[in-house]
Amino acid sequence: MHKAFRSAAAVATGFVLIAGAVPAALAAHQATPKLVGKAAAGKSVFVSTCAACHTLKAAGATGPIGPNLDKTPLAESVIIAAITNGGATVMSKAAVAKYAVPMSAYKGSFSTAVIQNVAAYVYTSTHK
Ligand code: HEC
Numbered sequence: 001m002h003k004a005f006r007s008a009a010a011v012a013t014g015f016v017l018i019a020g021a022v023p024a025a026l027a028a029h030q031a032t033p034k035l036v037g038k039a040a041a042g043k044s045v046f047v048s049t050c051a052a053c054h055t056l057k058a059a060g061a062t063g064p065i066g067p068n069l070d071k072t073p074l075a076e077s078v079i080i081a082a083i084t085n086g087g088a089t090v091m092s093k094a095a096v097a098k099y100a101v102p103m104s105a106y107k108g109s110f111s112t113a114v115i116q117n118v119a120a121y122v123y124t125s126t127h128k
Pocket of ligand 1: 046049050051052053054065066067072074078079082083086087088090091096099100101102103104106118119122
């Protein structure tokens with residue numbers, strides 16, 4: 001939207017303060033999310049473990065077996081649950097039915113910290 005139009009619309013509707021303040025606050029929030037995991041530490045695990053099945057542009061991953069992670073930006077907590085208990089546990093039955101090979105639960109093979117780091121990496125890669 002053109003700036004002039006947005007200002008005019010804001011004045012016209014009486015929301016000039018809100019219109020200016022809210023998007024700025026949202027932008028700041030999105031730029032600095034408080035993540036549980038450390039994204040930088042999660043990339044190598046994503047590449048070695050998840051990339052074979054998932055597409056994630058930031059990782060150069062083009063795996064065709066599971067959902068394209070770029071298509072559905074998820075909350076970090078949801079990604080943590082997907083890795084911990086298996087992707088199907090955070091999806092509807094109808095969505096899961098599209099995939100022939102199920103994703104494993106990683107709670108037996110990765111520590112909580114490693115799972116959190118991978119989730120933070122997926123989160124930051126899909127929220128830009
Ligand atoms: C063997 C292939 C495979 C591997 C390896 C794999 N996944 Fe999955 N993933 C899937 C499939 C298939 C689904 C869809 C649910 C199902 O059928 O289990 C899924 C679902 C998901 C979802 C939910 C997506 C949505 O749109 O709701 C996330 C998030 C996810 N995987 C992340 C990961 C991460 C991170 C890793 C690495 C730790 C990983 N997956 C490893 C195949 C895989």
